[in-house]
Amino acid sequence: QEGDAWWKSAVVYQIYPRSFADSDGDGIGDLAGITQRLDHLADLGVDVIWLSPVYPSPQDDNGYDISDYQDIDPVFGDLAAFDRLVAAVHERGMKLVMDLVVNHTSDEHPWFQESRDPRSPRRDWYWWRPPRDGSEPNNWGSFFSGPAWTHDPASDAYYLHLFSPKQPDLNWEHPQLRQAVYAMMRWWLDRGVDGFRMDVVNFISKDPALPDGAVTGDGPLGDGSPHFVCGPRIHDHLQEMHREVFARYPGRLLTVGEMPGVTVEQARLFTDPARAEVDMVFQFEHVGLDHGRHKFDLRPLRLTDLKASLGRWQTELADTGWNSLYWNNHDQPRAVSRFGDDSPRHRVRSATALATVLHLHRGTPYIYQGEELGMANAPFHTIDDFRDIETLNHYAQSLRAGEKPEDVLPGLRAMGRDNARTPMQWDASPHGGFTTGTPWLPVNPDHSEVNAAAARANPASVYHHYRRLIALRHGEPAVVHGDFTMLLPDDERVYAFIRRYGGTVLLVVANLSSERSAVPLPDGWQDAELVLGNVPAGEATDAADPAPPGHAVLGPWEARIHRRT
Numbered sequence: 001q002e003g004d005a006w007w008k009s010a011v012v013y014q015i016y017p018r019s020f021a022d023s024d025g026d027g028i029g030d031l032a033g034i035t036q037r038l039d040h041l042a043d044l045g046v047d048v049i050w051l052s053p054v055y056p057s058p059q060d061d062n063g064y065d066i067s068d069y070q071d072i073d074p075v076f077g078d079l080a081a082f083d084r085l086v087a088a089v090h091e092r093g094m095k096l097v098m099d100l101v102v103n104h105t106s107d108e109h110p111w112f113q114e115s116r117d118p119r120s121p122r123r124d125w126y127w128w129r130p131p132r133d134g135s136e137p138n139n140w141g142s143f144f145s146g147p148a149w150t151h152d153p154a155s156d157a158y159y160l161h162l163f164s165p166k167q168p169d170l171n172w173e174h175p176q177l178r179q180a181v182y183a184m185m186r187w188w189l190d191r192g193v194d195g196f197r198m199d200v201v202n203f204i205s206k207d208p209a210l211p212d213g214a215v216t217g218d219g220p221l222g223d224g225s226p227h228f229v230c231g232p233r234i235h236d237h238l239q240e241m242h243r244e245v246f247a248r249y250p251g252r253l254l255t256v257g258e259m260p261g262v263t264v265e266q267a268r269l270f271t272d273p274a275r276a277e278v279d280m281v282f283q284f285e286h287v288g289l290d291h292g293r294h295k296f297d298l299r300p301l302r303l304t305d306l307k308a309s310l311g312r313w314q315t316e317l318a319d320t321g322w323n324s325l326y327w328n329n330h331d332q333p334r335a336v337s338r339f340g341d342d343s344p345r346h347r348v349r350s351a352t353a354l355a356t357v358l359h360l361h362r363g364t365p366y367i368y369q370g371e372e373l374g375m376a377n378a379p380f381h382t383i384d385d386f387r388d389i390e391t392l393n394h395y396a397q398s399l400r401a402g403e404k405p406e407d408v409l410p411g412l413r414a415m416g417r418d419n420a421r422t423p424m425q426w427d428a429s430p431h432g433g434f435t436t437g438t439p440w441l442p443v444n445p446d447h448s449e450v451n452a453a454a455a456r457a458n459p460a461s462v463y464h465h466y467r468r469l470i471a472l473r474h475g476e477p478a479v480v481h482g483d484f485t486m487l488l489p490d491d492e493r494v495y496a497f498i499r500r501y502g503g504t505v506l507l508v509v510a511n512l513s514s515e516r517s518a519v520p521l522p523d524g525w526q527d528a529e530l531v532l533g534n535v536p537a538g539e540a541t542d543a544a545d546p547a548p549p550g551h552a553v554l555g556p557w558e559a560r561i562h563r564r565t
């Protein structure tokens with residue numbers, strides 16, 4: 001529809017700067033490295049780059065612990081390098097969105113250091129509470145293991161941190177704090193930034209009483225999430241942020257709120273344009289289906305559950321609001337390993353099948369660096385191979401609770417965030433062309449085959465399939481504006497759905513299994529136009545078995561997009 005927001009037809013590419021491209025040989029990616037590699041993204045056809053944090057940080061949580069909101073960490077470069085990157089992105093007709101982390105700062109941020117003095121006007125910019133019976137003020141656990149409180153002897157008080165002790169939570173009840181955040185946001189937008197991805201932004205409003213949560217597992221820690229996930233004033237804060245910041249840059253920005261635990265009912269409120277809050281949210285239902293007691297407790301994923309979840313989000317946000325679409329990011333394992341089959345035989349085919357399914361949904365797709373190459377989880381042998389605080393803390397806590405390393409490591413290998421953080425694989429040279437030095441985290445040994453140079457040279461590569469999907473989104477209005485109807489909800493192998501817009505109907509069928517599957521086709525689709533498939537011509541897979549009447553036989557991980565007008 002005319003006048004529809006520009007980001008409805010956009011594709012976003014997430015860069016994790018630490019692991020994207022290192023220009024100065026220190027083994028850590030940097031801004032200049034990104035600038036040198038922009039043509040990889042422009043050729044892919046992406047519209048927006050989301051940059052994970054590059055602000056000054058002690059790097060306790062790889063930059064999601066910020067000690068200065070208005071500068072660049074020297075390991076990544078400086079503000080001049082940042083301005084050069086923004087200019088180069090804009091020259092190519094792309095936009096740049098920054099990662100906004102304002103649920104918490106680093107404990108090394110001057111605001112927090114001042115706040116440690118009870119007499120400081122900034123004391124209440126954070127959540128300080130006196131001891132309760134000589135220990136933590138409530139029973140909340142942290143996402144990174146252990147209590148969500150740390151005692152500060154300087155004032156004999158505890159401060160709240162939903163994540164690491166080096167990530168104290170900001171108190172959004174405080175109006176001056178909120179205004180300081182808005183001023184900082186405008187400062188970046190005035191510098192040419194085109195929007196924000198907002199880190200755990202649905203956690204910023206807490207129940208000020210900070211009540212205990214239900215005790216989980218074998219205690220004593222409790223689940224505080226009912227008291228901070230989509231808390232009591234979250235809509236007030238986001239509507240105020242919209243008035244004070246976003247509304248001043250009309251028609252230009254993309255805003256996406258990362259919202260662990262958000263329900264689709266709440267997402268309708270957050271993304272309803274009439275409510276002027278955010279454009280879209282990252283929800284976590286589909287990336288929680290294979291979690292048991294916790295994310296490292298593996299549970300088999302059923303395709304019917306995945307279809308039910310993604311289908312519900314399509315249905316519930318059909319008339320109001322908007323979906324973001326993602327398989328992975330810097331917190332999730334690699335999509336082809338988790339949802340596909342990263343064996344040499346099926347890696348490319350399953351990666352392109354997953355891409356086809358996701359990119360033909362209604363919403364804005366997000367590509368995580370390396371996903372367009374079909375990069376897979378990396379081999380992690382012992383705990384010493386991991387770097388991520390979430391993983392290391394979980395391992396230590398598990399061993400303290402009496403679990404054996406060999407029982408804990410499989411979950412870390414499958415779900416650890418370091419899987420997504422191994423360096424981008426540019427070519428088959430040592431360290432994958434990521435650095436001339438020693439990478440901060442080893443490059444996946446499969447970079448000899450899995451790399452951008454090989455992908456760009458191979459028309460049948462994952463890279464070129466993503467490029468074709470993006471071109472289809474930019475050229476076929478039904479992809480952006482079409483409605484969505486899930487088919488075969490009970491089929492454990494095939495993901496199929498219909499998109500309709502005006503006189504155009506698209507049918508997507510994908511065999512998300514490693515076995516040949518017969519797919520019942522709706523009437524009249526037998527000889528429909530094949531718009532895009534992931535099986536190169538000449539490799540037709542159903543020639544061997546004539547398909548039963550009214551069916552198509554799809555090979556392992558075969559995906560097709562048909563069109564009728």
Ligand code: TEU
Nearest residue numbers: 061064101143163199200260295331390
């Ligand atoms: O992640 C928020 C979050 O919910 C993560 O704890 C995520 O659920 C988990 O890693 C996956 O199981 C954001 C950032 O994306 C993450 O990198 C940060 O560590 C976290 O917030 C704190 O800033």
